[in-house]
Amino acid sequence: MLGIHDLPLFIASGLLLNIAPGPDSLLIMSRSASQGWRAGSAAALGIGAGTLIHVAAAALGLSALLATSATAFSVVKYIGAAYLLYIGASMLLKRGAGNDAAEMAAPAPASQRQLFLQGLMTNLLNPKVALFFLAFVPQFISPEAPNKPLAFIVLGAIFDFNGMLWCHFLAVSTALASTRLRPSARLAAWLNRAIGALFLSFGLKLALAER
Structure with a gap:
């Protein structure tokens, strides 16, 4: 249908790629742990919307500009890296009021x-x-x-749908684990700083990435 082939392999590969840890997963986990699963799900929905925009842009050929234009790629890359660095620095340097360590632990x-x-x-x-x-x-x-852009959009939508299933599962499971395990305030603060450091590493990796 639509010229799509090996759909089961596409779905399996997409799920594995979504499960691989990255900035999106870390954002969902950190928000779910600090504000509950609804917060993680809200972040996940934003991630899903971003994926759909990428899919539409690629289907329309706009993303090809990033593959062929060094200037366009660099501009988007550095903006994205700066944003990840900002998130990481905010989490790493978070300080709570007074001596409330629990407040220090959460974004x-x-x-x-x-x-x-x-x-x-x-x-x-x-x-x-x-x-x-x-x-x-x-x-x-x-x-x-017969219609490659339409086939591209259909596959992108399938990828995004499966990704949203994983992201919402991640949000709920992280929130439940955070509630049941109830880590100490000191441990939670260090975990939050560790996640912030990971965001910094992702930002630096993106900034230094070659085309």
């Missing part, structure tokens, strides 16, 4: 809208996501496909 509370936008920007400002769709999805579209 500043955010509204559902803010969480959605944070997830959206974390995903959208990563040019590697756009290039990933250009490299990965066409492998499952036949050269004789």
Whole structure:
């Protein structure tokens, strides 16, 4: 249908790629642990919206600009890296009021809208996501496909749907684990700093990435 082939392999590969840890997963986990599963789900929905934008851009050929223009790639790359560095630094340097270690442990509370936008920007400002769709999805579209953009969008939507299943599972499971395990305030503070350090590493990796 639509020239799509090896759909089970595409779905399995997409799930494995979504499960691989990255900035999106860390954002969901940190928000779910600090504000509950609804916060993690709000961030996940923003990530899903960003993925759909990448899919639409790639299907329309806009993402090809990132693959061919060094300037366009660099601009998006450095904006995305700066955003990841900002998130990491905010978490790493978080200080609570007075001696409340528990307050130090968690990112500043955010509204559902803010969480959605944070997830959206974390995903959208990563040019590697756009290039990933250009490299990965066409492998499952036949050269004789009657409508390649439509086939691309269908596969992208399937990838995003499966990714959302994983992201919401991650949000719920992280929130439950955080509630049941109840780590000490000191441990929670160090975990939060460790996640912040990981965001910094992702930002540096993106900034130093070659095209």
